[in-house]
Amino acid sequence: MNPKQLVGEKATEYIKDGMIVGLGTGSTAYWAIMKIGEMVKNGLKITGVPTSKATEKLALELNIPLLDIADVMHIDLTIDGADEFDAYKNLIKGGGGALLREKIVASISKFYVIISDGAKRCEVLGDYAVPVEVTPFALNISIDQLEKLGCEPKLRLAEGKPFVTDNQNLIVDCKFDKIENPLALSEKMNAIPGVVENGLFVNMANLIITEDGNGNLVVIE
Numbered sequence: 001m002n003p004k005q006l007v008g009e010k011a012t013e014y015i016k017d018g019m020i021v022g023l024g025t026g027s028t029a030y031w032a033i034m035k036i037g038e039m040v041k042n043g044l045k046i047t048g049v050p051t052s053k054a055t056e057k058l059a060l061e062l063n064i065p066l067l068d069i070a071d072v073m074h075i076d077l078t079i080d081g082a083d084e085f086d087a088y089k090n091l092i093k094g095g096g097g098a099l100l101r102e103k104i105v106a107s108i109s110k111f112y113v114i115i116s117d118g119a120k121r122c123e124v125l126g127d128y129a130v131p132v133e134v135t136p137f138a139l140n141i142s143i144d145q146l147e148k149l150g151c152e153p154k155l156r157l158a159e160g161k162p163f164v165t166d167n168q169n170l171i172v173d174c175k176f177d178k179i180e181n182p183l184a185l186s187e188k189m190n191a192i193p194g195v196v197e198n199g200l201f202v203n204m205a206n207l208i209i210t211e212d213g214n215g216n217l218v219v220i221e
């Protein structure tokens, strides 16, 4: 079984009947959602809250009943991927551009499970550029201010044009060296007017389900 499928399917074991379940975005979350679709087909009663339009589309194709995030105040369990994680469950997310909705969903989740192949594990965050969602109006100001925090900021492009998020914003990928204090950096980035949210997820994950590269699951609690 491929590592993403292995960790994705494992996470679905935490789902119980009646739960409201946050559905993550990306190629690892895909496997969890596929499994949830199968479970729903077999009688599981849950309601999903998608973290992106892409996930909403997939969940609808699988007949998973959905709630709009605008109508939800709490979520029992969320399963989502990550782009980088450390042993303290600090994360970088947003490689797929869904970080704002992902962070909102995570923030109201009682239990937040991250699924990731082992290659994304690091000692200290920073190999992956931190995606930052910015309002288009303040793009240049945001880039300038982000650069002053010590990173190399780059506007994300898709097919030669600026990548536009589900919220009609833009993404600036910020490459830092080692991020020794992700909480402090997250606070500094979010203090910049024009920054909507950043992809550092600190003190949010309850569990990371990953693997050792040889098909064995590894759980970080």
Ligand SMILES: O=C(CO)[C@H](O)[C@H](O)COP(=O)(O)O
Residues within 6 Å of the ligand: 024, 025, 026, 027, 028, 029, 080, 081, 082, 083, 092, 093, 094, 095, 096, 097, 098, 099, 102
């Ligand atoms: O944060 C995300 C999307 O915004 C994804 O969870 C993250 O990019 C991991 O994706 P994948 O499982 O495809 O590697």
